[in-house]
Amino acid sequence: MFEAAELGQSVSKDEYREREPVLRGELLDAQNRLRASAAFPVIVVFAGVDGAGKGQTVNLLNTWMDPRWLVTRAFGEPSDEEQERPEYWRFWRALPPRGRIGLFLSSWYSRPVLDRVYRRMSSNAYEHCLNRIVEFEQALAEDGALILKFWMHLGKEAQHTRLKKLEKDPTLRWKVDAFAWKHWRKYDAFITTAEHTIRQTNRGDAPWMIVEGADARYRSLTVGTAIRDAVIKRLDAAAEATSAARARADTPAAGRARRVSSGVTTILSNLDMTKQVAPAKAEERLDRYQGRLNLLERQAGAAGISTILVFEGWDAAGKGGAIRRVTSALEARQSQVIPIAAPTDEERAHHYLWRFWRHLSRAGRFTIFDRSWYGRVLVERVEGFATERAWMRAYAEINQFESQLIEHGIVLVKFWLHITQDEQLRRFKEREATPHKRWKLTDEDWRNRERWGAYALAVNDMIERTSTGDAPWTLVEANDKQYARVKVLKTVCDRLERAVAHRRR
Amino acid sequence: MFEAAELGQSVSKDEYREREPVLRGELLDAQNRLRASAAFPVIVVFAGVDGAGKGQTVNLLNTWMDPRWLVTRAFGEPSDEEQERPEYWRFWRALPPRGRIGLFLSSWYSRPVLDRVYRRMSSNAYEHCLNRIVEFEQALAEDGALILKFWMHLGKEAQHTRLKKLEKDPTLRWKVDAFAWKHWRKYDAFITTAEHTIRQTNRGDAPWMIVEGADARYRSLTVGTAIRDAVIKRLDAAAEATSAARARADTPAAGRARRVSSGVTTILSNLDMTKQVAPAKAEERLDRYQGRLNLLERQAGAAGISTILVFEGWDAAGKGGAIRRVTSALEARQSQVIPIAAPTDEERAHHYLWRFWRHLSRAGRFTIFDRSWYGRVLVERVEGFATERAWMRAYAEINQFESQLIEHGIVLVKFWLHITQDEQLRRFKEREATPHKRWKLTDEDWRNRERWGAYALAVNDMIERTSTGDAPWTLVEANDKQYARVKVLKTVCDRLERAVAHRRR
DSSP states (O other): OOGGGOSOOOOOHHHHHHHHHHHHHHHHHHHHHHHHHTOOOEEEEEEESTTSSHHHHHHHHHHHSOGGGEEEEOOOSOOHHHHTSOTTHHHHHHOOOTTOEEEESSOTTHHHHHHHHTTOSOHHHHHHHHHHHHHHHHHHHHTTOEEEEEEEEOOHHHHHHHHHHHHHOTTTGGGOOHHHHHHHHTHHHHHHHHHHHHHHHOBTTBOEEEEEOSSHHHHHHHHHHHHHHHHHHHHHHHHHHHHHHHHHOOOOHHHHHHTSOTTOOOGGGGSOTTOOOOHHHHHHHHHHHHHHHHHHHHHHHHTTOOEEEEEEEOTTSSHHHHHHHHHTTSOGGGEEEEEOOSOOHHHHTSOTTHHHHTTOOOTTOEEEEESOGGGGGTHHHHTTSSOHHHHHHHHHHHHHHHHHHHHTTOEEEEEEEEOOHHHHHHHHHHHHHSGGGGGGOOHHHHHHHHTHHHHHHHHHHHHHHHOOSSSOEEEEEOSSHHHHHHHHHHHHHHHHHHHHHHHHO | OOGGGOSOOOOOHHHHHHHHHHHHHHHHHHHHHHHHHTOOOEEEEEEESTTSSHHHHHHHHHHHSOGGGEEEEOOOSOOHHHHTSOTTHHHHHHOOOTTOEEEESSOTTHHHHHHHHTTOSOHHHHHHHHHHHHHHHHHHHHTTOEEEEEEEEOOHHHHHHHHHHHHHOTTTGGGOOHHHHHHHHTHHHHHHHHHHHHHHHOBTTBOEEEEEOSSHHHHHHHHHHHHHHHHHHHHHHHHHHHHHHHHHOOOOHHHHHTTSOTTOOOGGGGSOTTOOOOHHHHHHHHHHHHHHHHHHHHHHHHTTOOEEEEEEEOTTSSHHHHHHHHHTTSOGGGEEEEEOOSOOHHHHTSOTTHHHHTTOOOTTOEEEEESOGGGGGTHHHHTTSSOHHHHHHHHHHHHHHHHHHHHTTOEEEEEEEEOOHHHHHHHHHHHHHSGGGGGGOOHHHHHHHHTHHHHHHHHHHHHHHHOOSSSOEEEEEOSSHHHHHHHHHHHHHHHHHHHHHHHHO
16 A cells, blocks of 8 residues: 555655745635635644654644644643543544644544554454544534545655664754654554555545655645645635525425424324323422432442433423423532533534533533534424435434443433423413513424424434434423423433443442 | 621521522522623632531522523642643633623632641732732623622531531431541631631622521522622613613724824834844844754743743734744644634633633643734724723733733743834735735724824833733834844743743752
């Protein structure tokens, strides 16, 4: 695979002197156009052999372009805040917003590749890592990110020569430590892993480019040109797509959604909506489960187990009340309720999952989402805020996101609070009639109600596609509020108990 | 001071049963009004004797109010990310945005009080901490934050009884560890420190309320009522102020600014604007300083010294070019340029310094601000975006902010790049005439130019009031670009060299 990167390609001083200023100007122009359009983020990943010029190239790109709109990232040992979250939290945190270019001097590739070369990771685990990378890059690319990956190569002999040369230079000798030589001796294993990695992660929307790193002028022009071309091509395509879309003047997906009848049969149709708990028993059972939850919270906290609760459900299904029954059993300092409404402008400048990643808490805490990432396949689908392509792929993205939470040991519990259409109408009318509850009822609630059928279908699809073994949906029959609250509390307790017991073993 | 909190005040069950639901409803209403107005943040600090019900009260408030709009915070041992920044970084990070209520179960008071009680901190250092607290709270209050501080009290005997009682309860015994008794034996020292602390930090816009903590019903109603009253009072005042302001229809401050003649004499008038460097020498000197800076960066990085560079200056004074000469000497992964333009909506929901706190980097890095927190006393002053009161107090707030950076060991270098009016005109015209530079020149640049005199006065005041021993302004004569770049690089090198030498001693 790397033969083509050991051809001894080089660029003469004269050629460089001629091409460099032109390329700089074009890169700067491309960067300015990108910033003005804010159409997509650019993610440039560098990987490869030590000494093949990764750092120098990134430094050079920082001089060629406007450093104010570049984000340069490298990842060392994870900080304790990073260690307490799933691995990819630090990568999500570091992503550039639309309109900016992120240069990743080390990345999601670094740890797996090194761990594999030094045999700290099994071949199976490595495949798992590579799949995660593919999924991650795919999610970003589907969201519009332009992803470019450069593998900077240097032959074994060339690297040997380089290390020897550095050792002789008193000002650069510090760069050659024991690790550098140790790493050199692993060269063959490194190349084998590299080939496999590149093959598995080389996708159309996140391609690898292998760059011969021996000649600084050659590699600089090669990388710079590739970035320039890719950015300009994508900008042109984006501009064209915008004007084409304007010409077409699509019918919004919402139009379609409204035509779904509300009598449709879904998973929800099978729920026994007469379930209730006797008022006399309700208080006693709520108290019991709250006490149990309080104890479990402390045990989970001590074991470093984080818990994430997701609440979705019909308007007026009683999400708020159920959440309060949970939080009132918890230590307020250990828990946080995150209400999900319209995204802020910073959130809008990133992939839609970004805002949920940023809310992941440190170890041992409770995070409760009042509505969640499922908005993508519910309201955004039904109202046509997301394209069909976007919400269709969201199921897979959500499953990938949740599997990372679970792998990190987080207990994830998801609730759909279900009420019947009649019960919703009764509650809406009650809210209308009660002065201090009237603010809770908006025109939007009435509009959503008209699309009951479309929402029911969306809920059905959501549950079918995202209820997994480790992150199942719990459907809560919520016509009786007390019954719903007891069921929510009991479910949280059961799941937490299992997690604590499992951790102890 | 605490006598009034040892009177044995209590509330009967019947009274509580009557008052509690009313108070809950009112608190919820106040919270909803606050959220709808998004007029100001509410910061509620809890401190006091262990066992006086801090945690229980905060938990209760979380059940009384809507937990979705509450932010509950407590601070344990600082994480490594926190340790690498000035102490208050974690507090700034945790502040609630306008419209929300933050409950601080521990706070900026916790560490200093404990350190003082256990004599790990000198009395002088303690006074310094208290001053910092007063300044911090004052800055937030001046920005509109409603600050309430509750000191939860329990007499020495009462605390003794409580510990004994807890020890007898098998389910609660875990709460009484060796530290709890050790802490109890320090009770008198604690009370002395507490009295002093409360006296020094009890200000009109951030008052302390001492609450007798022995009776749970009494303390809950007392705290809840105080929060309700303060929030409602402030909401009413805010609503009144808004309508009054509308009625007045102020003349904007900008109107005044424009009348300042541009011939005004300021600190800038004394600069020798003919300074230049011979073109032949410029390249060689730039190279030399860049080499020196690169070496110093590594030494500073190894010593954990962070560097912050602030660039301010006239439009077209060459900030961008100077910044690029600095960044091109640095490792891109170790440095970050932060361009300061309009704030995002998340930033707008906080104190104006919040957005700068959030950009402080981990130890050993370079952060370069292209424009900065000085916008408050420059553009915001001249254009009337900030009220006179707001920009007048900003000098003190900025000095306090910078002193925290310096205390943490950060090297702070501030540049004002100065050009003459004639030179600016020449550069504007050159930009107009050069196709690929035309985008850099906006109508705003021409408008700013018309207000040269007002800006010159603002710059003069800024330098006079914020040039301190540890954070002096460097005025850069920038009519000759090369001269300016050399001076910037040399200044950064000199300051960094001193810091590295100092750290070594």
